[in-house]
Amino acid sequence: VVAEESASFRDVLDSGGRIEPRDEMPEGYRRTLIRQMAQHAHSEIIGMQPEGNWISRAPSLRRKAILMAKVQDEAGHGLYLYAAAETLGVDRADLLDQLHDGRQKYSSIFNYPTLTWADVGAIGWLVDGAAIVNQVPLCRCSYGPYARAMVRVCKEESFHQRQGFDILHTLAQGTPAQKAMAQDAVDRYWWPSLMMFGPADSGADSGGHTAQSMAWGIKRFSNDELRQKFIDMTVPQADALGLTLPDPALTWNEERGHFDHTPVDFTELFEVIAGRGPCNEQRMAHRVGAHRDGAWVRDAAEAYAAKHAPRATA
Ligand code: FAQ
Numbered sequence: 001v002v003a004e005e006s007a008s009f010r011d012v013l014d015s016g017g018r019i020e021p022r023d024e025m026p027e028g029y030r031r032t033l034i035r036q037m038a039q040h041a042h043s044e045i046i047g048m049q050p051e052g053n054w055i056s057r058a059p060s061l062r063r064k065a066i067l068m069a070k071v072q073d074e075a076g077h078g079l080y081l082y083a084a085a086e087t088l089g090v091d092r093a094d095l096l097d098q099l100h101d102g103r104q105k106y107s108s109i110f111n112y113p114t115l116t117w118a119d120v121g122a123i124g125w126l127v128d129g130a131a132i133v134n135q136v137p138l139c140r141c142s143y144g145p146y147a148r149a150m151v152r153v154c155k156e157e158s159f160h161q162r163q164g165f166d167i168l169h170t171l172a173q174g175t176p177a178q179k180a181m182a183q184d185a186v187d188r189y190w191w192p193s194l195m196m197f198g199p200a201d202s203g204a205d206s207g208g209h210t211a212q213s214m215a216w217g218i219k220r221f222s223n224d225e226l227r228q229k230f231i232d233m234t235v236p237q238a239d240a241l242g243l244t245l246p247d248p249a250l251t252w253n254e255e256r257g258h259f260d261h262t263p264v265d266f267t268e269l270f271e272v273i274a275g276r277g278p279c280n281e282q283r284m285a286h287r288v289g290a291h292r293d294g295a296w297v298r299d300a301a302e303a304y305a306a307k308h309a310p311r312a313t314a
Helices: 007-014 029-046 048-052 061-086 092-100 118-136 144-171 178-194 210-215 223-241 265-274 280-293 296-314
Strands: 251-253 258-260
Touching: 029 048, 029 061, 029 092, 029 210, 029 280, 048 118, 048 280, 061 092, 061 144, 092 178, 092 280, 118 144, 118 178, 118 223, 144 178, 144 223, 178 223, 178 265, 223 258, 265 280, 280 296
Parallel strands: none
Antiparallel strands: 251 258
């Protein structure tokens, strides 16, 4: 790790190559990747909670089996991402400590409650849909281990998105009460899903990391570009579902070749990121409690490894 970009590092980026763990890299590049990858990993495991809330109440055995598989996939995604982050010389246990004491973040979206079964559909359709739009370009991220982890994650997210669409499709074709439940879930999850892409590219609501992350080939598109891509993709899908999106300004702009929309209220995003969303306290308390309750499993695994270590090296 070096302070400045070296010529060899720049050459790899300019030729579209991959930076690998043993390659020389600027300290800022390494730190940015650790921040983003850890935040991404934390999001995957905190993201198990809102849907996990419905496993015991899924409306059929089939829906329950599918939801259990999805939530388990999310644990797997967390695992790939923590393992990928560890190639940058950090320790997973330390990353978890940083999540637990608030030094690292997780996605704002998982601080919203899942009030009905339709919310599980809205999460699959909108949240996984947004995750795919954000993560497909990350398969071309300049850091090899992150890019490779994203390939498999994206394949699994595509299945997740289809299952969410299928839940909402079934409800939207059902009784008026079921259709209303689906519409209510979409109404509540639409704006928070748009906030997943992060703050605006410019102005008072802008983030700050995008320009540097794009120069380093970590991000390939800006937050607003990806948000627009997601909106353009989702409007026709809402039509196919027979549901509406809660934004009267959504209209096709022929000149821009995109849907126009009401600007996102970033005050809400910043409030949620600062810990003041509807479920932040509950999510963190559950996570910290699960970690504490799992201490004996980690201790047992360590004792087992220690017992078998001499045999493994013999
Ligand atoms: N929530 O300058 P930028 C999933 C923070 S999908 C919380 O734009 P950057 C799948 C940001 O960290 C969700 N914090 O920053 C799933 C920064 O903080 P700092 C996970 C946010 O990094 C589905 C500050 O604001 N996906 O889990 C958010 O260049 C269903 C300034 O922002 C990923 O993490 C937010 N929404 O761009 C699982 C994707 N937005 O350090 C279960 C990878 C921004 O300055 C169920 N990450 N911040 O204090 C990324 O692509 C990027 O990190 C962005 C943010 C686009 C999220």
